[in-house]
Amino acid sequence: MTTLTPSALDTGPSLADAAARFPTALWNDSADPDELRRSIGFGAVGATCNPVIALNAIKSRPDVWLPRLRALAEENPTWGESQLGWQAVKEVSIEAATLLEPAFHESAGRNGRLSIQTDPRLHRDATALVEQAVEFSQLAPNIIVKIPATQTGIVAMEEAAYRGVSINATLSFTVPQAVAVGEALERALDRRALEGLEEGEFGHVVTIMGGRLDDWLKAWTAQRRILTTPGVLDWAGVAALKRAHQIFVERGFRSRILSAAFRNHLQWSELVGGDLVVSPPMDWQLRINENTIPASDRIDVPVEASILTELESLSEFTRAYEPYGLTHEEFAQFGASRNTLRQFLDAAAQLDALVRDVIVPAA
Template structure:
């Protein structure tokens, strides 16, 4: 019986995830959701962290309105001058604190390298580095094991360095490409070096640099369709994996203190092709169930390069070259990359949906 089946205890089955976390403990499993019910089950698979974003937070709250509607009403009653956005974000904070508590054992056991719960900065602040930093500092104080998401945009890269300097553990988000990952890692290095130069306390920040591999795949499929390019069937499912493997190799070569994190799952390759690496894989909970149900192989493949024929075929798409080469884009070009614009818009839409949900609770339709 597979892990995730209701009748099986979490520690009794030989699922792909459970075997992977035992055989390759350096490859950390994080749950791509802060939903406490999902996180408890994911911890049973070996998860030692969790990530969240505006879409995930909205989904978690809207799925459990029997619990969250009265909590949101209480937040509003305690803060009578607050608008929908402030109330909604306080609910996100409470969700995050609740989830972070579940990860405290992994945080203590790893000395802070794992056991982290990600909270994302408000995407409406994406043009204001100072505002991103101030919110990141605030979120970092919610719990000892909070890690804060800041986007890998031109403004975000500046905020990442400053927030790191101010003691915030960072999860770089809205990041899809090797150049974004490299520049974000460099920003974290600068922040850590500034702390050391100023004699600030050294500790394990546990910072990670996300590459949303599946969203890179999504964007390149859209580009190929728009440009009427015929790419070999199945090859476009390797683009995100190729970017993750290349970024990982660079991080290892250069000794960056942050780890690569794989997110935005679209296929099983984004699990199986990264096993054995000192990095984080963060599938949504349903993808964890799928991996287990299909018994994906547990074999070290992080060092196995993507087939050169696949890379050559993908290189017909100029945006793949921009995403795959470490110097494929300048920092100033990050904001205009198609996947960046699409994801920022989706996150902003989720903010608007959370506002509307709060409004419906406070002012029900007649």
């Protein structure tokens, strides 16, 4: 198996080098303003967020958010925990979006986007997802809204995109999900064109949470007592991301693939060179730079044949890798989808609990 090390490839100053030399866009995997400012220094031109990240951003700044939550409760005496918590998430997002406005204007809307995710508790209701997406899109001109890549969510994405909302697909781990979202966004853009609506740059992106695909395959093989060559499963998300990007290019989709949920540097270094987005958390950005991981054009370099052959011997990987390996009905039941949705729902519940402790402190 090939192991990529700095000595194996050309050297370079990693993130900033890639941002300067390739169309690959760096986004920060957090809306925390302090982290985002630092990431912009590395060349970041966007940011992503989800309920877990939003909760952590609020918890990391108690000096700011606890007083603000108390003030919001006083200003809105009829609001419950969820309304107050989501208002805080909106305010975090608006602050971060302001930092990205220069990149938004410079790229004519292709980058400079701040992702805000719809409430995971709405995952079964397409109409509610569309309504919240439209609401969130009005928070700032450079907002991009995350909707889950389930059968219900894809219906919502197509309608929201038709209404002019910039879309970032989330809860997405597989090539079939990415292709289904790409197709839905094309239909939405075509509908707008047919009706003479604005055809500007919406900056749509389609996430594949590559590291979470790796996580699921490790759990799936362990459950079945399947032994794999050490390190092979760390390439699963990379393989899916490369294939999805290739399909998007071949089909001329007007959205881009986004790499998220980092578990190793390959989920950045193997994608550099392509017209796509990589969104590492701050700690991964620091580690990539500290280790001077090379910024080389590797997007079209295939995963080593022996690795891909072993991955394709796993039926669960094949379902995730083949463009139509999963039906739309199966998207929500895929193991990584269920596990991640539960984490998102738990984060929403934790945010409610945090707000509850503020507005109804224990006696």
